[in-house]
Amino acid sequence: MKKIFLVLFLLSVLIIDAQSQRFVYEYRLVADSTAKKDVKTEIMYLDVSKKGSKFYSSEVAISDSMREDRIKKGIHDFSGINFGYIPFVVEKSYPDYKTLFFNSLDVDKYKVTDDRPQNWKILPDKEKIGEFTAQKATLDFGGRKWTAWFVTDIPIQDGPYKFHGLPGLIVKIEDKTNSHSFVLKEVKKRNEDWVTEGEKKSFTKVIPVNMETYKKQFIESRNNPTKGLRQMLASGTKVIMMGENGKPIEPEMMMKMREKEGKEENAKNNNLLELDLLK
Template identity: 55%
Template sequence: MKKLITLTILLVGMIANAQNQRFMYEYRYVTDSTAGDQPETEIMLLDVVSKGSKFYSKDTFETDSLIAATMEKQFKAGTKELNLSGIQYKGKIRYSVEKTYPDYSVIFFNNLVADEYMVKDGRKQQWTILSDKTKIGEFTVQKAVCDFIGRKWTAWFTTDLPIQDGPYKFHGLPGLIVKLEDTTHTHSFELKGNKKLPAGYEWKSTKEKARFNPIITVNEEKYRKAFKEYRADPMKSERQMMAQGIVVKEIDASGKMTTASDSEKRDKETKRRNDIQKENNILELDLLK
């Protein structure tokens, strides 16, 4: 009985130490399978606290925070024309993923041009845990495989960090996912470090942030429909806004807010359509079916 109590205390302590942590993953990805380019990389953060986790791009978060602080400062100073010159825009990954403990319900946030979506995704990974073990960095890890979002995945997880979480929407293994890669080797996440969250850190959901337009809450099936409509007509939401009399402004190369001319709008639409056509190897490959 004494051994059982001691083991329980030890386990609780391990779980407590795993929480209030920021895990840093390197995400390597190729979105255009025909280009033959080297993979792009982005550092993604997984913040874990007692009530859940949040997965997002480090560079995008830092850029958005800097823009918000600059805008607030200029508004308070009574500036009539917003100027964001001098801000270096970093980060290509715009989505974020939140999971709520203990049921690990998944909420996905993403922008499709002017529309921001909050997607309740009830899909689960059906893991097969294998006997293979190895070392990745300081962790002893074990192999698991699953099919999810149109890809076959291999994960390596560690029970040294007994939280059933991981990058993106992945979770449900008996420990933290240290490395995750699909069989085409075009999308991979690998843990590169972790640290305690800053003192006073407050986990806030993306749905609570200030925004001009209300967020659109949908399930996974409705988001799939909206995603296909976006790829077919990427300027639709902007045209709808302009039809309602909303002036759509953009940040030009100097960092100032401007209204695009008709020719600039046409060039923008052409570029956006071309970019979308090149995105034939997106992370959630089943969205293209």
């Protein structure tokens, strides 16, 4: 009985203080549909406060801090920094759950407003996820069929990535092909609020667009990964290009490297989280 009381007490504390929590998820993905055994993992944070939530890679958070620290010291050698695999950031505002998606394509950074509805189907099925007894729900979103497990014990209608709208926190969600999954691994208390992407210092201008425009830019970027850089050079903009070791690289050499890398990335990154971006 003491053990049961302790679990219930801890859960009550979590619910009371849920507005200042960090929910730690493990993101497992198969980026290349032709190499299903090559499973990548990254630890992602869902930071929740009274104003909303921010979902981002833990590795990116660490690498950004290390890079800014070196820049302040006048060091432009970024070798040895793990920049992580997942570059995007998702922010949701409460209580309307307006969703903003931040990502860079070529030399531009985009702020994408995603107002697509998420029409969940809640099912009676229950399953034990970690210490929680979770309920099942399904959703068609982004060209994939998703199965989610949520807990009403944590009354936050949020979850990893863009997912939201269930009557409780999503503790696990995976697509039908098992290519992408997010599983809650840990809950941490936070004392400070998170900084929005709009408040962060950025070396490039953030361009606000809707999903339709972003999709067009996404396809263009895959087909022509050096378009933005070439436009900058053609306009007379002085661009100093450096490698991770801090040494300058000739623009034309950088173009060839980027085009080669772009083709290789496209071939290996064909199993996107949102498959309908390619359609």
